[in-house]
Amino acid sequence: MTGPIMSTRMPETAAIPRRAWVEQIMGLPVSIHLRGAALGSSRVERQIAAVFADLRHADRVFSTYREDSDLSRWERGALPLADADPTLAVVMELCEQARLRTEGWFDARRLPDRRGDRLRYDPSGLVKGWAVKRAARHLTGLVETSWCINAGGDVLVYAPAGQPPWRVGIEDPANPARVLRIIARAGGAVATSGATHRGAHIIDPYAGRAATAVRAVTVVGPDLMWADVYATAAVARGPQALTWLADVDGYEALLVDRLGAVHSTPGWPG
Amino acid sequence: MRRITLWLLSTVAALVLLFSYHTSTMGTGGTESSPVAGAVPRPAVTGGPSGDDGAGSVGGGTTGQQGNGTYRGSVVRTRWGPIQVTITVASRKITNVAVPIYPNGNPRDEEINSYALPILRQATLDAQSADIDTVSGATVTSDGYHESLQAAIDAAHLS
Numbered sequence: 001m002t003g004p005i006m007s008t009r010m011p012e013t014a015a016i017p018r019r020a021w022v023e024q025i026m027g028l029p030v031s032i033h034l035r036g037a038a039l040g041s042s043r044v045e046r047q048i049a050a051v052f053a054d055l056r057h058a059d060r061v062f063s064t065y066r067e068d069s070d071l072s073r074w075e076r077g078a079l080p081l082a083d084a085d086p087t088l089a090v091v092m093e094l095c096e097q098a099r100l101r102t103e104g105w106f107d108a109r110r111l112p113d114r115r116g117d118r119l120r121y122d123p124s125g126l127v128k129g130w131a132v133k134r135a136a137r138h139l140t141g142l143v144e145t146s147w148c149i150n151a152g153g154d155v156l157v158y159a160p161a162g163q164p165p166w167r168v169g170i171e172d173p174a175n176p177a178r179v180l181r182i183i184a185r186a187g188g189a190v191a192t193s194g195a196t197h198r199g200a201h202i203i204d205p206y207a208g209r210a211a212t213a214v215r216a217v218t219v220v221g222p223d224l225m226w227a228d229v230y231a232t233a234a235v236a237r238g239p240q241a242l243t244w245l246a247d248v249d250g251y252e253a254l255l256v257d258r259l260g261a262v263h264s265t266p267g268w269p270g
Numbered sequence: 271m272r273r274i275t276l277w278l279l280s281t282v283a284a285l286v287l288l289f290s291y292h293t294s295t296m297g298t299g300g301t302e303s304s305p306v307a308g309a310v311p312r313p314a315v316t317g318g319p320s321g322d323d324g325a326g327s328v329g330g331g332t333t334g335q336q337g338n339g340t341y342r343g344s345v346v347r348t349r350w351g352p353i354q355v356t357i358t359v360a361s362r363k364i365t366n367v368a369v370p371i372y373p374n375g376n377p378r379d380e381e382i383n384s385y386a387l388p389i390l391r392q393a394t395l396d397a398q399s400a401d402i403d404t405v406s407g408a409t410v411t412s413d414g415y416h417e418s419l420q421a422a423i424d425a426a427h428l429s
Contacts, residue, residue: 020427029415031424033403150420153407169419171407177419182365182402194408216408270358270365 016146016163023052026059026128028152035163036145044145047138051149054135061085062127064114075121091130094225095123101226102233103244107205125202125232129191129225132156155190156224173216173256180262181254183270189224193217193231202235213238214257220269221251239263345371 019039022031032048061084063069070088073079081089095108111122132151139147139158146159148166157166165186169179173194183190194216195202201210217234219227230251234241245253246265254264342356351373358366405420415421 018427020424022424022428024412024415027412029412029420029424031404031420033424033427148404150404150406152411153405153420155404155406157404166403167401169402169405171405171419173408176407179402179405179419184365190406192406192408218406 021048021052023055025052025055026063026152027065028128030055030132030149030151032139033148033150034139034142034145035147035159036142039145044142047142050138051135054138055131055151058087058127058131058135061087062091062123062131064120064122064124071121071123091123091127094130095126098126098226098229098233102229102237104205105233105237105241106229110205110208111203125193126225126229128152129154129189129223129228133189133224153192154224154228157185157187157190159186170218170254171216174260180256181270183220185220185269188220188222189227190218190220191224191228191231192219193228193235195235202232204236211236211238212258214241214255215260216256217241218254219245219251220253227251342370 016035017037017039018033018035020031020033022029024030030052032051034044034048038044059069060066061070064071066072070079070084074081074084074088081092095106098106099108106125108123108125109121110119112118113120113122128151132149132154133156136147136149136156136158139145139149144160144163146157146163146166148155148157153171155166155168157168159165165184168183168185168190170181170183170190170192172178172180193202195210195212195214203209204211214235217231219231219234221227221230230245230248230253234245234253234255237244239255239257242253242255242263242265245251246267252265252268254262254268256262340356340358342354345352345354352371353369353373354371356368356370358368402419402423404423
């Protein structure tokens, strides 16, 4: 993960046509940006529509807000796992993998529900990254086209050889109108988790209460789901999570501690 | 590279000013009267792209045709000690600022450095923030979307 992303001079970004689409899904803004020569084609429109359709489907299966989601119905015993959307079992298995990979710091099993009056199974911290990386498959067939999906601050990008990397600003948790760092990425994920995220707190699963030792953690790496899981686990774990993440192959992290000081793993790009 | 050279010059001057400010308010009774800016020899981009984005890495001696890489300014001697600034460039944008050499004669210097560096880095990134393509952050929700930086970026490209 070290070294400049670009090894040769690239054409001016401004010279390549760019187009964006935005929809609100899962309570989050999801924006897709494409760069390439033929962005007005009906094929492009179909592929973009397929990405958003995938994400809306994931919302119907996994929403913790909807009483009629597969997850909610399964949880109250109204829907056997075998009869649920098959992705529910897939995600549950991934959540268990995530718990093991993070040494227990990511744990979907006992999280406070929206009203905070009970503990429930909540895979939301993994579902978004999983759903976005899965939906991105609809864009991989667009030749000579760069794409960037941003789902509520978690980013997955791709730029083919000959096109410039995407410049990803990392939000300052103390002032969301500013960026702390900018990194250039030609592929892969940039995921950020904060101590206060969407109005809810990230729970320290060992202490059973909101984690407060860090303000935000950003993780870069090849896979959006794992980058997001690691970022969430690192917020729960606190500043010492950097030592753990430094040993995770392919992923690097930037951490803003409670006082606003910025720390990163040795291989952090830029 | 001319812009970057100029930028390095102004950065070193700004850094020296920051050191100067803190030193003078510490009441250590500096007696030299030479203006701060005058204490700054002309910095120059001495390294080419180094092929390494590690702060403080040394230029590899290649020419600057590509523009990407880490550049280091000359070591500038000030009345408080030597200062060197390095910048990392990708796609002709500065992506990081580091000060591998700075005065460390007393414990306050360490403190000043930790104060000045984030200011420099922020100023650099602010100046270029119009050029970012997307924003990664924990606070972007549908409710707050319309006031977000991401919304501004999206708006510029919606068709």
